[in-house]
Amino acid sequence: MNAPVKSFANVSIAVLPPVARLNLRIAPANLAAASAAFGLPLPTKIGQGVVKNGHAAWCLGPDEWLLHAPEAEQAAIVADFAKARTKAPHSLTVISDREFTIAITGPRAQEFLTVACPLDLSRMAPGTAKRTLFDSAQVVLIRDADDAFRIEVWRSFFPHVSELLDIALREFACGL
Amino acid sequence: MLLINCPYCDDALPELEFAYAGEAHIARPADPSKLSDEEWRDFLFIRSNPRGLHAERWRHIHGCGRFFNALRDTVSDRFLTTYPAGQPRPDVTKLEAAE
Ligand SMILES: [Zn+2]
Numbered sequence: 048m049n050a051p052v053k054s055f056a057n058v059s060i061a062v063l064p065p066v067a068r069l070n071l072r073i074a075p076a077n078l079a080a081a082s083a084a085f086g087l088p089l090p091t092k093i094g095q096g097v098v099k100n101g102h103a104a105w106c107l108g109p110d111e112w113l114l115h116a117p118e119a120e121q122a123a124i125v126a127d128f129a130k131a132r133t134k135a136p137h138s139l140t141v142i143s144d145r146e147f148t149i150a151i152t153g154p155r156a157q158e159f160l161t162v163a164c165p166l167d168l169s170r171m172a173p174g175t176a177k178r179t180l181f182d183s184a185q186v187v188l189i190r191d192a193d194d195a196f197r198i199e200v201w202r203s204f205f206p207h208v209s210e211l212l213d214i215a216l217r218e219f220a221c222g223l
Numbered sequence: 224m225l226l227i228n229c230p231y232c233d234d235a236l237p238e239l240e241f242a243y244a245g246e247a248h249i250a251r252p253a254d255p256s257k258l259s260d261e262e263w264r265d266f267l268f269i270r271s272n273p274r275g276l277h278a279e280r281w282r283h284i285h286g287c288g289r290f291f292n293a294l295r296d297t298v299s300d301r302f303l304t305t306y307p308a309g310q311p312r313p314d315v316t317k318l319e320a321a322e
Contacts, residue, residue, distance in 0.1 A: 093232045093287055108287035109231050165224060165237035180239055180285050 053213065055220040057155035060212050063148040063197070067121035069114040071104075071128075073137035080135030084127040085114060094175045096189070105176035105189065113176065113187060113199075118143070146187075147205050149212065152195045155219065160196060162215040163208075164188065184208050225300070227281065230307045231289045244280035246270045247292040248312055274298060278312045281305070294318075 053060045073081050075091065082089045087099040089112055096105040103115040116124055121143060128139045151159060157168045163182040168190075171177070176189040184204035189197040200208045225238040252258055252266055271277070277297050282290045294303040294313060303318055 094234075109289060111288065165239045178286050178288075179236075185285050 053216060058153040058159045058216060058219055060216060061150045063150050065118050067116040067118050068143045070140045070142050071112040071114055072110055074110060077135035080131045084131045094177055096174045096176050107178050146199045146201055149198045154194055156194050156196055159215060159219060163211055181208055182211055227302060228305050229283045229286060230291050230305050231287045236286060240283060240285040242282045242284045244282050247278040247280045276315060
């Protein structure tokens, strides 16, 4: 689903193209096996992210990671992890279709997100991600740069979050 | 907004991300069938409900997902400390001495 980009001078909102999205649960002691299977060193501190060769991983909890990769590589990634399972038991769940990703970019993106995000975003470093709330919807918020964020929202909450963003964008555009 | 320090995220985060989960340090009896009805009732329902310091469970449900414990003053709503599940209740006198 690719909605048209909506923007005014300071903030742009776009629904991003599909991506292979996986949720990994594994004991931290076995993390090396998962890092080898995914082809990057999985971060160990909650919030931290690592990007390498088109793959990205963010640590969401003490034993939980969110993985992103190009859609075409999904089957190969699942197969690679399946091979590692005998040595390193884990759960890998494909959640590609569970969520949409909305990109929020622009010089006022951080201020814009405060319309419904309770986090102190000034303390959120680029390259990190957090599970949090957007209004009442649980989301994963990724910060790619000072002026670039992504919101991963479950598809059932998407209309609500999308509508909120549209309203906020109109408010920002008319200077409220 | 009230900020709660999650011991797993090691960060003070908005209360909205957390869910309260009742009194802490209540161990399930190892052999429930050996208990009298009154003992089982007490395990299920009877809580200390103090006015003041309370050790209680919280879950960082919209964050890392983990349950942890907190020492909170039920009068002032102030969190003295939070600590991972499984650890004993911290000694309050030591906490206060450290402040
Ligand atoms: Zn947490």
